[in-house]
Amino acid sequence: MTLKHSLGTQIAPATLRVERTLPAPVERVWAYLVDPEKRKTWLAGGSMAQAVGDVFELRFQHTELSGEEAPEHYAAYRKTHIQKSRVLRIEPPKLLTISWGSESDTASEVTFELTPKGDGTQLVLTHRRLPDRKETVSVSSGWHAHLDVLDDVLHGRKPDGFWTNLQEAEKAYEAHVD
Template sequence: MNDTATLDAYGVLTEPATLKIERLLPGTVDRVWAYLTQSELRRLWLASGEMELKPGASFELIWRNEELSDPPGRRPDGFPEEQRMESYIIAVDPPRSLTFAWRQGEVEFRLMPSGNQVLLTIIHRRISDRANTVMIGAGWHMHLNILTSRLAGQKPETFWDGWTRLREEYDRRIPA
């Protein structure tokens, strides 16, 4: 496990279609688990959508990125104000891991206590191509920035400005 001094906030490719990103978050595993699984808390950093925590259960995630920061920043061309994705639970082991799938792959969340923090590992599998890897990397990175701010009781960075900056950085980091 990485410690605070060596933990890189950027996602890395662990294989051609798999992005892994780790983040040390303030708080307890139970608190972070609530932000992953409870719609009203998850909507503050990612997307809303009630989910039944059992394998095979379907649910819908609803992104409204303009609601994640004030101000939201300028939404890039081609992005809708709201995005919905049908998803389903693959595996769940409260409060340690959650895996679900949607049309853009499979996402696994792992939580591990690390002192008075929590190491959150996200593994996003089956990413279709490099362009999506860049966008997904920037998306997870920015959403985790928002989550970190929320958990720390701080005002989050402007979502779209941060995402745009991170997209450029991931474009430089992800091999062609």
């Protein structure tokens, strides 16, 4: 399997930036970020908060993304994985920043920026405060695979094997990240 999209860029030692042009208007892409039912089709369901400071829950059910069961290396993710996050900044429908990994002030953070691009949307995802190289590789390949699923969903296609794609992305990022 070959990666369908270019790799994200490490723009600082603890910061990843991924850019994608998505085949939907900004309002539709925004809905896939904040509506838990839509979000679970590419990332994680759970709940969503609408105000800065509010905590919400991400419920990852990776097997449901493409129907592919996690290989042994990722066996811990065969079951539902729950993560608490906090809304740090929200400007519908163009910007969302959330804590990642926990709701604490020391958690890493993810910003989604949406801008119109023709009939589609330019998504810029920036993940900051990654603690080390291992986590940077893991997060980079995870975002790559999840955004591939989002692209397929927005195109109305059945997503390719999430875990197969994640493993390919992980190899690529292992060679790409400092």
